Amino acid sequence: xxxxxxxxxxxxxxxxxxxxxxxxxxxxxxxxxxxxxxxxxxxxxxxxxxxxxxxxxxxxxxxxxxxxxxxxxxxxxxxxxxxxxxxxxxxxxxxxxxxxxxxxxxxxxxxxxxxxxxxxxxxxxxxxxxxxxxxxxxxxxxxxxxxxxxxxxxxxxxxxxxxxxxxxxxxxxxxxxxxxxxxxxxxxxxxxxxxxxxxxxxxxxxxxxxxxxxxxxxxxxxxxx
Amino acid sequence: xxxxxxxxxxxxxxxxxxxxxxxxxxxxxxxxxxxxxxxxxxxxxxxxxxxxxxxxxxxxxxxxxxxxxxxxxxxxxxxxxxxxxxxxxxxxxxxxxxxxxxxxxxxxxxxxxxxxxxxxxxxxxxxxxxxxxxxxxxxxxxxxxxxxxxxxxxxxxxxxxxxxxxxxxxxxxxxxxxxxxxxxxxxxxxxxxxxxxxxxxxxxxxxxxxxxxxxxxxxxxxxxxxxxxxxxxxxx
Numbered sequence: 001x002x003x004x005x006x007x008x009x010x011x012x013x014x015x016x017x018x019x020x021x022x023x024x025x026x027x028x029x030x031x032x033x034x035x036x037x038x039x040x041x042x043x044x045x046x047x048x049x050x051x052x053x054x055x056x057x058x059x060x061x062x063x064x065x066x067x068x069x070x071x072x073x074x075x076x077x078x079x080x081x082x083x084x085x086x087x088x089x090x091x092x093x094x095x096x097x098x099x100x101x102x103x104x105x106x107x108x109x110x111x112x113x114x115x116x117x118x119x120x121x122x123x124x125x126x127x128x129x130x131x132x133x134x135x136x137x138x139x140x141x142x143x144x145x146x147x148x149x150x151x152x153x154x155x156x157x158x159x160x161x162x163x164x165x166x167x168x169x170x171x172x173x174x175x176x177x178x179x180x181x182x183x184x185x186x187x188x189x190x191x192x193x194x195x196x197x198x199x200x201x202x203x204x205x206x207x208x209x210x211x212x213x214x215x216x217x218x219x220x221x222x223x224x225x
Numbered sequence: 226x227x228x229x230x231x232x233x234x235x236x237x238x239x240x241x242x243x244x245x246x247x248x249x250x251x252x253x254x255x256x257x258x259x260x261x262x263x264x265x266x267x268x269x270x271x272x273x274x275x276x277x278x279x280x281x282x283x284x285x286x287x288x289x290x291x292x293x294x295x296x297x298x299x300x301x302x303x304x305x306x307x308x309x310x311x312x313x314x315x316x317x318x319x320x321x322x323x324x325x326x327x328x329x330x331x332x333x334x335x336x337x338x339x340x341x342x343x344x345x346x347x348x349x350x351x352x353x354x355x356x357x358x359x360x361x362x363x364x365x366x367x368x369x370x371x372x373x374x375x376x377x378x379x380x381x382x383x384x385x386x387x388x389x390x391x392x393x394x395x396x397x398x399x400x401x402x403x404x405x406x407x408x409x410x411x412x413x414x415x416x417x418x419x420x421x422x423x424x425x426x427x428x429x430x431x432x433x434x435x436x437x438x439x440x441x442x443x444x445x446x447x448x449x450x451x452x453x454x455x456x457x458x459x460x461x
Binding site for chain 1: 279280303
């Protein structure tokens with residue numbers, strides 16, 4: 001399991017390294033720029049700050065969605081064979097990916113928090129409007145971003161990939177699955193500890209079920225016979 | 226000799242078109258087998274079914290008396306294509322990846338083959354020439370001690386020297402009782418390698434024959450025999 005986690009971290013590092021470097025440059029720029037730089041507000045400085053702010057907002061939003069992509073990333077046609085020849089069951093791999101998702105969650109939270117502090121230095125009403133904050137309840141956001149939403153997406157993708165009708169339309173099948181789950185979820189009104197426990201159990205069940213489907217029935221698209 | 230691979234009535238279709246239909250055959254262990262056929266005829270599909278990368282719509286494949294979907298991956302080597310390897314990987318990282326997950330992977334052998342092939346372990350695989358990328362894939366495959374090696378067009382970009390010495394290289398690097406099934410169009414270069422050949426002429430139409438029988442009884446080269454079979458198939 002440790003080897004699986006190690007290689008998942010290595011893969012994510014290589015996948016995200018340029019994005020992370022870009023954010024590091026922006027945060028560094030905000031750190032180095034003196035607050036007085038913005039005292040003479042003009043179009044150019046406003047535009048630059050707006051660019052920094054929007055980059056942080058959309059970057060954080062993008063990274064918030066990344067855990068969902070992370071769960072299905074091994075099923076890309078390009079690298080599926082490399083993953084399969086290892087002979088690993090998908091279930092421990094999926095759980096290793098949940099640990100990666102947790103690391104990404106803290107990365108996003110760190111990015112948002114640090115970005116907000118940095119932007120505060122240049123605070124104007126205009127800039128406050130474009131800051132992005134992580135709202136409470138943090139635990140619910142963490143559960144959803146790290147486990148629940150990625151597990152739901154993964155299960156929908158696996159189901160769509162192995163149903164004959166959707167085999168060649170996996171994305172469509174996945175979105176239909178997500179729509180069905182959303183409708184179903186709208187009838188549930190859970191909150192507090194019950195929500196956390198139910199969410200955790202559903203997430204784990206979906207991960208295990210998806211792992212079983214991936215091990216037994218998943219096939220990659222075939223373009224050459 | 227016991228049948229190592231038993232294929233029983235397998236069929237596979239894509240978009241309602243059969244690529245493999247009701248195929249049954251038995252293959253003994255310890256053979257090097259050429260898998261021949263025109264482009265798009267189903268060679269890759271047959272290899273992927275044997276490697277459990279695709280599932281048959283019907284029928285069953287048993288390897289060493291175990292259904293292929295219950296086989297441990299350590300018993301089967303499926304030769305990677307260069308495009309299957311992560312873009313960021315250096316040769317040494319690909320070796321470490323395989324070594325961490327494949328119990329039968331021999332890291333020392335991998336490094337020895339790198340030396341033999343002139344591959345720098347610190348080189349990024351995407352930056353290698355086409356031939357060296359294929360050599361890197363061969364190195365990863367032949368560094369394992371498996372029972373079955375499945376190879377789809379393994380030598381397309383490989384230099385003539387290695388092609389000439391491929392039999393020696395294979396015999397030096399795999400267990401003696403291992404079976405190799407190799408899909409190829411390079412009949413001239415590889416015909417000395419094969420103990421048997423499988424020719425696919427259409428969905429469900431498979432010829433499985435000993436190469437000695439072709440050479441001695443029919444007095445033909447494999448290439449001539451293959452050309453004759455394909456011509457007859459086209460006439461029918």
